Amino acid sequence: MPTSDMLRVAMPNKGALAEASAQIMRESGYRVRRESKELVVVDAEQQVELFYLRPRDIAVYVGRGHLDVGITGRDLLLDSGAPATEVMQLGFGASTFRYAARTGQISSVDELDGKRIATSFAGLVGKDLADKGIDASVVHLDGAVETAVTLGVADVIADVVETGTTLRNAGLEVFGDPILHSEAVLIRPQDRVAEPDAAVEVLIRRLQGVQTASRYVMMDYDIRVELVEQACALTPGLESPTVSPLHREGYVAVRSMVPRSSTNAVMDRLYEIGARAILVTEIAACRL
Numbered sequence: 001m002p003t004s005d006m007l008r009v010a011m012p013n014k015g016a017l018a019e020a021s022a023q024i025m026r027e028s029g030y031r032v033r034r035e036s037k038e039l040v041v042v043d044a045e046q047q048v049e050l051f052y053l054r055p056r057d058i059a060v061y062v063g064r065g066h067l068d069v070g071i072t073g074r075d076l077l078l079d080s081g082a083p084a085t086e087v088m089q090l091g092f093g094a095s096t097f098r099y100a101a102r103t104g105q106i107s108s109v110d111e112l113d114g115k116r117i118a119t120s121f122a123g124l125v126g127k128d129l130a131d132k133g134i135d136a137s138v139v140h141l142d143g144a145v146e147t148a149v150t151l152g153v154a155d156v157i158a159d160v161v162e163t164g165t166t167l168r169n170a171g172l173e174v175f176g177d178p179i180l181h182s183e184a185v186l187i188r189p190q191d192r193v194a195e196p197d198a199a200v201e202v203l204i205r206r207l208q209g210v211q212t213a214s215r216y217v218m219m220d221y222d223i224r225v226e227l228v229e230q231a232c233a234l235t236p237g238l239e240s241p242t243v244s245p246l247h248r249e250g251y252v253a254v255r256s257m258v259p260r261s262s263t264n265a266v267m268d269r270l271y272e273i274g275a276r277a278i279l280v281t282e283i284a285a286c287r288l
C-alpha cells in the first residue's frame with residue numbers, strides 16, 4: 001500500500017519512548033528530527049522516511065499497512081487491537097501494566113467484580129477482565145488515572161507502573177499479578193511479516209548492532225601461551241577470541257567481546273591466572 005519506495009517508519013513523537021527511540025535510530029545511522037515540531041524527516045540518501053506520530057496511533061498506521069514499521073510500546077500495540085505484529089524487542093521503555101487500589105483495600109483480582117476500573121488502556125483491561133471472567137465496569141480516561149480513585153470516579157485503576165512513585169503519591173498499591181510486561185518494540189503489519197523486505201532487514205540488523213554494541217565491551221590482554229586455553233575459557237567471546245603472537249617469546253595477545261556487566265569480574269579472574277595489560281574499550285558499532 002505505501003506509495004513511495006522508501007522505507008516508512010513510525011516514530012513516537014512524544015512521551016516516555018520518544019527520546020530513546022530517537023537515540024537508537026540515530027545510533028543506527030538514520031537521520032532523525034532535529035526539532036520537535038518536525039513531523040516527517042526524509043532521508044533520501046538512505047531511502048528512509050520517519051513519521052513522528054502519537055505512540056498510541058502508531059499500531060493503527062502500521063496495522064493498516066500505511067507505514068512499513070514502527071516503534072511503540074507492547075502495551076499500546078495490544079491495547080489498540082490493530083493487526084500489527086511485534087518483530088523485535090528494543091530493550092528500553094520497560095514497564096508493567098497493573099491493577100492498583102487504595103492501600104490495604106484490595107488484595108486479589110477476585111475482588112474486582114462489580115468495581116469501577118479507571119484506565120487509559122480500555123482494550124487491554126477489557127480483554128483481561130473477559131479472560132478472567134470478571135464483571136467490572138471500565139471508566140476510560142485519557143491519563144493521570146491515579147487521581148480517579150482520589151476523586152471517587154473509580155475504585156480501582158489499571159495503569160503503567162515503572163518505579164511505582166506515581167502510585168505511592170496517590171496512596172495506591174498494586175495487587176494481583178502484572179497484566180502485562182511491556183517495553184518498546186518494533187512492529188510490522190501482520191499480513192506482511194512473512195514477506196521478506198530488504199530495507200526492514202537492514203533496519204533490524206542495525207538496531208541489533210546498536211544493542212550488542214551497548215551490551216558488550218572489547219577486552220584485550222596478554223598471557224603466557226600455555227595459559228591461553230584457560231584464559232579463553234573466561235573470555236569465549238561470541239564466536240571465538242582472536243589470539244595473536246606477541247613479539248615477546250612465549251606470550252600471546254587475546255582479543256574478545258565480553259558482556260559489559262561482567263567486565264570487572266572477568267578482569268579479576270584473568271589477572272589471577274596471570275594475564276596482564278588487560279584493556280577494555282567501548283564498541284561503537286557492530287554487525288555480527
Ligand SMILES: Nc1ncnc2c1ncn2[C@@H]1O[C@H](COP(=O)(O)OP(=O)(O)OP(=O)(O)O)[C@@H](O)[C@H]1O
Nearest residue numbers: 014015016017055073075076093094095160162182
Ligand atoms: N514511566 C513511564 N510512564 C509512562 N509510560 C511509560 C513509562 N515507561 C515506559 N512507558 C511506555 O511508554 C508508552 C506510553 O507512551 P505515552 O505516549 O503515553 O507516553 P507518556 O510518557 O505517557 O506520554 P503522555 O504525556 O503522552 O502521556 C507505553 O508503551 C508505556 O508502557
Ligand SMILES: O=P(O)(O)OC[C@H]1O[C@H](OP(=O)(O)OP(=O)(O)O)[C@H](O)[C@@H]1O
Nearest residue numbers: 143144145160161162163164165166167
Ligand atoms: O511508576 P512510575 O515511575 O511513577 O511511572 C508510571 C506513571 O507514568 C505514566 O504517567 P504519565 O506521566 O505518562 O502521565 P499520564 O498518566 O497522563 O500518561 C503512567 O501513566 C503512570 O502514571
Ligand SMILES: [Mg+2]
Nearest residue numbers: 015016143144
Ligand atoms: Mg502517559
